[in-house]
Amino acid sequence: MKQITPYLMFKRDAEAAAEFYVSVFPNSKIIKKTYWSELEIDDMKKKGFPEDQLPGAAGSVKTVSIEINGQRFEACNGGSPFEFSMGVSFFTNCETQEEIDNYTEALLSDGGEQFDCGWVKDRFGLFWQVAPAFMVDVMNGPDSELAARVSVALFQMKKIDIAKLKAVAGLAPREAESSAA
Incomplete structure (x- = not known):
């Protein structure tokens, strides 16, 4: 195993969150962004995902890889109903x-x-x-x-x-x- 990376699932705020964390902590940077394809969004719609659980439109940010003081994080726009808790x-x-x-x-x-x-x-x-x-x-x-x-x-x-x-x-x-x- 190469490493363990925290994977943070946001409804649609991954890019804004990543930019915020990089601005707060020194020695931080955005490494890479990926984008949702039309194929992926259409597939979610075909599978019956409710509109409010879609991660955004085709071409919108899918993931943002960031590094905060040497620790890598992945932030994803998943459209999910999940919320963070004090458990992590x-x-x-x-x-x-x-x-x-x-x-x-x-x-x-x-x-x-x-x-x-x-x-x-x-x-x-x-x-x-x-x-x-x-x-x-x-x-x-x-x-x-x-x-x-x-x-x-x-x-x-x-x-x-x-x-x-x-x-x-x-x-x-x-x-x-x-x-x-």
Whole structure:
């Protein structure tokens, strides 16, 4: 197997979503777009797909391949009635409060929704966990009591406050930054 690639199924917003994600995250790019053929759309119609479940007209965007900071994603206009859920989210390993603030604000723009513990639902319905990188080390570390204290502090937050979490963890700013490396 070469790799595992998240495949994101949108009703008809794949191109707009891909362009949005590439604008939010540095080191990101659109790799390729494909388009629905007349043959494919006609076949869906013959199979009785309801009009509101068609992915668009022939010639409209079918898939958009993007890369976000080295991770490849495929976005597809499937016309599907499926919706994203918190059951699958993307964790952003932020190094600074500025990154947390910037990503949170960007992902919330134009209709996103903020949830507890740094979770954000963007305007396309995709869920993100905008959190500090050192959290992974604390949560997976050997000190389960420390992890529990940090979790309890995290439960009190919507947008993450790194300084407060570091204080609960007993980490000085430099220690927290070096533990994430």
